[in-house]
Amino acid sequence: MDQTALVARAREAFARRVEPALALTEEAGRVAAACHAMAERFHDGGRLVVFGSGEAATDAQHIAVEFVHPVIVGKRALPAFSLTNDVATITGITAVAGAEEVFAHQLRHLATPRDMALGVSATGNCADVLRALETARELGLLTLALVGGDGGAIRAGGVADHVLAARSHDPRVVKETHVTMYHVLWELVHVFFERPGVLTPKVVT
Numbered sequence: 663m664d665q666t667a668l669v670a671r672a673r674e675a676f677a678r679r680v681e682p683a684l685a686l687t688e689e690a691g692r693v694a695a696a697c698h699a700m701a702e703r704f705h706d707g708g709r710l711v712v713f714g715s716g717e718a719a720t721d722a723q724h725i726a727v728e729f730v731h732p733v734i735v736g737k738r739a740l741p742a743f744s745l746t747n748d749v750a751t752i753t754g755i756t757a758v759a760g761a762e763e764v765f766a767h768q769l770r771h772l773a774t775p776r777d778m779a780l781g782v783s784a785t786g787n788c789a790d791v792l793r794a795l796e797t798a799r800e801l802g803l804l805t806l807a808l809v810g811g812d813g814g815a816i817r818a819g820g821v822a823d824h825v826l827a828a829r830s831h832d833p834r835v836v837k838e839t840h841v842t843m844y845h846v847l848w849e850l851v852h853v854f855f856e857r858p859g860v861l862t863p864k865v866v867t
């Protein structure tokens with residue numbers, strides 16, 4: 663492939679990402695509603711529990727660090743952790759209870775009803791994420807999902823209070839769009855805390 667064709671290919675690859683990025687503005691209302699619900703849970707001492715498999719496991723860790731150790735200096739740290747960090751726990755659960763239980767089991771033993779459960783699945787069909795959201799709902803957590811395409815079984819099953827979808831079926835484009843979504847989620851949650859008199863996190867002792 664000559665240089666010209668390569669450049670054309672690169673242009674086409676970038677252009678394929680424009681529409682999903684623009685479509686994000688249509689998710690603004692859902693994102694704002696999710697942020698208000700999250701801010702209320704943080705206000706009441708809730709923590710953000712994040713999970714996903716494969717590449718989405720890295721998104722779960724990225725989201726957790728954004729909240730608990732903000733990249734923007736001076737922004738308040740908010741309690742968040744990922745269920746994808748502890749290999750001993752993950753392999754132990756998987757070996758005995760099966761992969762589908764890997765996040766649900768941790769939620770049952772690490773989360774409280776005040777918390778929020780955020781599952782990341784590019785296809786919307788990741789079985790361990792779906793199972794975890796079902797469990798989180800049973801436990802009374804606020805449930806949120808970052809998905810792609812038509813939202814798969816996660817959207818169809820109605821297991822999440824807030825479903826934020828990237829408008830693409832290409833998992834790479836979905837994941838790129840998710841990064842933008844969760845950075846905006848973080849930004850708007852902080853808006854609720856920075857406006858005087860709106861919400862100030864209660865420190866639960």
Ligand SMILES: O=C(CO)[C@@H](O)[C@H](O)[C@H](O)[C@H](O)COP(=O)(O)O
Pocket residue numbers: 714715716717718782783784785786787788833
């Ligand atoms: O992460 C990768 C490849 O790096 C995927 O193969 C990933 O493991 C699988 O898609 C998992 O089933 C995750 O599901 P989803 O997030 O794609 O819905």
